[in-house]
Amino acid sequence: MILFQLFLSFLQIGLFSFGGGYAALPLIQSQVIELHHWINMTEFTDLITISQMTPGPIAVNSATFIGLKMAGIPGAIVATLGVVLPSCLIVTVLAYVYLRFRKMSLLQGVLESLRPAVVAMIGTAGLSILVTAFFGQEGIIAMQNLKIDMVIIFIVALFLLMKMKQNPILVMVLCGVAKVIIYGISLI
């Protein structure tokens, strides 16, 4: 019974969270805390923190975390399947329509207008991440909050990516290691 409830709840979360990432949070909150009382608000906050510190979408992370807590590994599997199932069906149908009908002038017109907006939205996400990285979690842009070491790491990373054409994942890991070394030096 709990497995079925987990599946149904996360199916709804997967179906109605448009916009990705944080768009899923209010839905998770209403299903998991308010409706079913599977976790409390403190655990929910912990869950968001875990999601920020680990790879993977918040919705998938929550499904695994809550499923595990409520019904062990089977719960985690059922909840995770529930959260991705709506995407699998809807996105596959849209991809089919796109690949089949993209020569149509109407669809082409729509996509031409969408492309610049997609570039802008990716840019926005990048800017938000940089503001957090440079000025801390609150994102208050002021000189006294500026973390000089992070700016230097960013500039070096950008140089490695754009001029040296290095592997992005390697560059990201190097940035993390650089910060650990700076932290180590600050302890001495």
Add this chain to the structure above:
Amino acid sequence: MKKKLIKLFLSTFYLSAFTFGGGYVIVTLMKKKFVDELHWIDENEMLDLVAIAQSSPGAIAVNGSIVLGYKICGIPGVIVSVIGTILPPFIIISIVSFFYDLFAANPIIQALLEGMQAGVGAVIVSVVFDMMQGMLALKDPISIVIMVAAFIANYCFNMNVVYIVLLCALYGVLRTIYKTRRKAV
């Protein structure tokens, strides 16, 4: 086909395991992997697929791998790439939830993750720079207006991305109808 599926699984698994910082990061990494490195799809197709992933419900990372999987290997591709994408967070969250208190309090792990934020920012900036150059090369003033307007709406006014996608789509429909009408006259 079998070789391609294995490659697809390994690629999505690898990308998903290293993607800190939300859906757009994995989309940019997918672009580097599938467009620049493997040449399985071209850049315009990638942007269209991102638009589909973005305007559908669910996580962008999952949606992105569904469209790519479908484009590259059909339905088997969808299944393989979805499993590849959800397996790393599934395993990691399972492990982390057992050691959560220790993990969150460790200053070395905190420093590592903080440094990686700067790296993630640099990856996105370099990809957006490439894409913007492609956009500017078209010399289409309307595209530039859309790009700037979408940025202002999204960043300054926190407008929901669903509305931005719907508005741009609506504009595309109207523009196409207007163009075909004018040709017909």
